[in-house]
Amino acid sequence: MKKQEVNVISKEHSKHTKLIRPAFGTFNRNEWAIVGAPCTVIKLLAGQLITALSADYKCAYVDTTHNDDIMLTPGRLANGAALEYTDQINYRQLNYAGEFNSFKLRDAFAEVDLVLVNGNHHQCKAQVVIISENKRASLQKRIDQLTNVQMILLTDNTDEVFDFIKDTVPNWQHLPLYRIDDIENITAFFKAQMQEAKPVINGLVLAGGKSQRMGFDKGAVNWHGKEQRYHMADLLKSFCNEVFISCRADQQQEIDSDYLSLPDTFTGLGPYGAILSAFREKPDNAWLVIACDLPLMDENALQYLVDNRNASSVATAYQSPVNEFPEPLITIWEPKSYPLLLSFLAQGYSCPRKVLINSDVTLLHSENPGALTNVNTIDELERVKRTLHQKLAAE
Template sequence: MTLNEGNPEKKHRKHAKLTRPSTGNYSRNEWAIVGGPCVVIKLLADDVIGALGAEYKCAYIDTSHNDDVTLLPGRLATGAILDYTDQLNYQQFNFQNPLMPYQLKQQFANTDLLLVNGNHQLAKAQVVIIDINKRASLLKRLDQLTNVELFLLADNSDDLFDFIKEAIPNWQQIPVYKLGDKEKIIAFFDAQLKQAKPVLNALVLAGGKSERMGFDKGGINWHGKPQRYYMADMLKPFCKDVYISYAAGQVEDVNAPYPSLTDTFTGLGPYGAILSAFREQPDSAWLVIACDLPLMDEGTLRNLVAWRNSSSVATAYYSPVTDFPEPLIAIWEPKSYPILLSFLAQGNSCPRKVLINTDITLLNAPQPEALTNVNTPEELETVKRIIHQKLAANEQS
């Protein structure tokens, strides 16, 4: 008998309990188009991607219809496992070995809309074409119709098949369009993507050691309360939930008005705090802000949220001081989570470098001085004077 046998409370947990992102087989927002000829599915995908590609990152998955044995392309024919070619206006990868599911998710993690030829591949949601000529084929795929969100009637059909009505209990609540009504179909996908926009939470970074300052910067009373709470209060109108990030082991105020989020990626500074937030809620976007920004104002936050681009990895302000994006007053989208982990795996824990080397939306701050951070007692005194001058000017006006 082992030590834990007979005592379920002491059974060993083999895996850490993690919150998994709500991805499908490939991406967060994926639809398999099934029930029509492959050429019709391809043309429909072209129409949708052509209409939405300027606003969203779109992708398509299909399977080759070549029944003959296809010769290996490029250097794969001579034994390479991977062949990459820079085609100038696009990039081409050829793989020798089949891609594993986790690798496919990595490839499509940055997409906003993924369409799949459902005659060959599966996706977590389905668009079903009702075509008399493909009736038998669709009947064979009934078990694939797990989450139908749209029916499309081909020219030769005017109603759903009886077996579809029997297999899908809520079929009457699912919209039905004509296959040729491209505007309605495109509007459907556009509405779905807008509805799927990730919820925005806020994370106030208050877990720094404040070594240059000599005392806790988050506790400085610039505006009538500790700075970490002042910043959290300012963020509340723009975000669903506001959290304050603390380092592991850091003493927290048990009477704090905001929930805390402890850093579980220790020793990485702000980088670890951002990863810890995504580890807790991987489907949320995070407005990450350092607590040592005493000149931050509501207008700067409102502008950041208003110009947020959820199709980008992040939305950030350009810093005229560093001449680079400012990572600690930025909105990090869920698609940045695997990218942050990838950078970390390559030995890089600088959030600014992630912004520099990825697809982001970069904004100019309406009031650049709002990005001023305070790290030393000298900087503290300088900012104190600025705040007092502003207060005096407001009183006079």
């Protein structure tokens, strides 16, 4: 009898919290292994593509050394150092002595937009296949790696796709097919793929604060005919795929059922925890995060933010008209900011502005700085009331 009870418990018990995992491959969300040609050809093609794409996207390249001789360990690693960092004139160099598994690789490549990989040495979740007669046998050996072929390239010595590729890739005849020197069309393919992969924007209205300085819930203030948290959510709907009101778990029952709510799962961290909670829920989406205490915020300010969004940055934010720092609570946070936010938290920081100041962000100057005015105290509330009354009177 006891044995049966133990078995029932073990079947129902879940050891780990079920989390939504980002759509990573080996290195990144957007990665392509180029396979089917000599390494020098792959490296040349990757170089041409990176030259063409780097104006719009942060690109990375992955390869393996081709020196068959025993390589000497560089610098102080030869003396037993585990890590060596060198600040070069035009770039920075970081040498590791340890192994890299997929977890470390994803962390290292988190802030780039796309990764091109020598598929002769590394696998990716998507592939570009080069049809080269002198690598036919090598490509055939890697046939099991061709799980998601997205483009086929022909070299000068080939005119047709190999039969074993036709047998392995069921949709091969519908894939883009170019000559390997047709850099213009190959580049256009990658640009189209990146545009398609651009994360959708969700909205997050921050309404989970305790409003201690104000003395009452700022999210419940009626500035525009409804509670401010709902007014802000309605403002975001035109710009976002979905809009959520961020709240504490004990507040969730208070939120109108006509609005989506998202309770904090990173508690005790204020807005920082709300942003992390949003990414935990949907890690592959961008989040337009906005505080509920911005009564002068309007559609024009949001439109300007969205129109000037740079998805290649960690975030797109307004520069504060008060202190010239980024405004973290009227910001589009890209998916690549999620591991960065966690990293800052692990180092003991829970200030979203500090993350923006120390990261690659796109800063915008507001065409209407007054729209960024937030209200934290009774005096500020009265000033904004007068501004709104004057605005209504002028209309």
